[in-house]
Amino acid sequence: MSSTILIVDDDPHIRQLLVFAFGKAGLDTIEAANGEAALAQVERHAPDLVILDINMPRMDGLEVCRRLRAGSDVPIFFLSPRDDEIDRVLGIELGGDDYVVKPFSPREVVARSLAILRRTAARPPAVENVSVLRHGRLSLDPESWTTHWRDQEVSLTVTEFTILRTLLAMPSRIFSRDNIIDRFRGSGFALTDRTVDSHVRNVRRKFADAGGSDVIETRAGVGYRMGACAGVPVTS
Template identity: 40%
Template sequence: MQKTILIVEDEDILREIVKDYLLNAEYEVLEAADGNEALAIFEEQEVHLIILDIMLPELDGWSVCRRIRKSSDVPIIMLTARADEDDTLLGFELGADDYVTKPYSPPILLARVKRLMDSRYSHADKLSNQDTLISNGIQVYFPSRTVTVDGESISLTHTEFEILTYLMQNQGIIITREQLITKIWGYEFVGDDRTINSHIRNLRHKLANKANSIVTVIRAGYKFEAKA
């Protein structure tokens, strides 16, 4: 099935350039020039990924991301003309999966889109094609990308889901931040250790009483442990 990408960008020329690259890559494309229009389209159409500018009229990208994350784990790539690391960190804390600073290369943006699409919608490499992963009261069901904790469903972003399953699949093994970066992003990382820490913190919060399943190993990385 052809996947649909929503581009939310108020600069017409930039939006058209990105649109052309995505169409040539055989994606369907929806367009919005402001935040309110983006939310209206998202509520009415099936969207598989969002490219979201931060500086938008009517409603900024932060607000759009926050509202979408209340009901959806759709992959989100945020765009900004600001290179402030605090902005990057805020984007990830709100649930963005990737972050691209303007000016950017459209082919690089397309490569990031493809990687997110492949990891989000392809299950071929998940746990040797097993559908379910269970440990310490946490259950992952790959076909629907659903996660339950002690039988209660929780909502994870794309990146949080990828981090959790990677750690669970390597239970008891220390995973370095560099390994996480390579696995989740697969290219030169945008951000610093605080970005990884932010994703882990958000994930632990959602895991609630199972948060201690993710153990920080000082100066090494993280590992998943089944607690007694």
């Protein structure tokens, strides 16, 4: 069954270019010219991927992403109007999966979108003989895709959850950023070291808000591993 791509941009020319490019790749597309229409299209059609322009009038792409992430894990690919680090990091920390800066190659957007679709279609890594993973005050349930700090649930995006599960499955191991990317994204996914860092910062912030300031440790020049999860601060 063909995947459906929602293309959200207030510029009809950009939508037309992407509709044509995705059509050549054999993918179905639907369109939205603004944020409100995008949310309605997601509700109506449940697309497999959203291509989302950041700079739109009335409701920008970051706000659309924020609202989608309140109740959906649909992958989001940002189109940014400028090479701006704030837009990039904020977009990823809100739960975006990738981004490209305008002007862009439609073929590149299609190729990177296909990589995201391959990742989301793949089964999550199996956790053998374990229903709930526990480490200190942290628990993670791979079956229900939920995480808790003590008795408080901590809501994570699919990407954040998968990073945490990767580390938690082998809490004494140090994972490089490449290890993390390969572990759950698969080869060919356009994910950068900086993107992994943004997701890790987001996981840390969410657990810190719940009282867990020692969930993930940074090993300088190497990567990340699980912290003690005892509820005390660590130096990152």
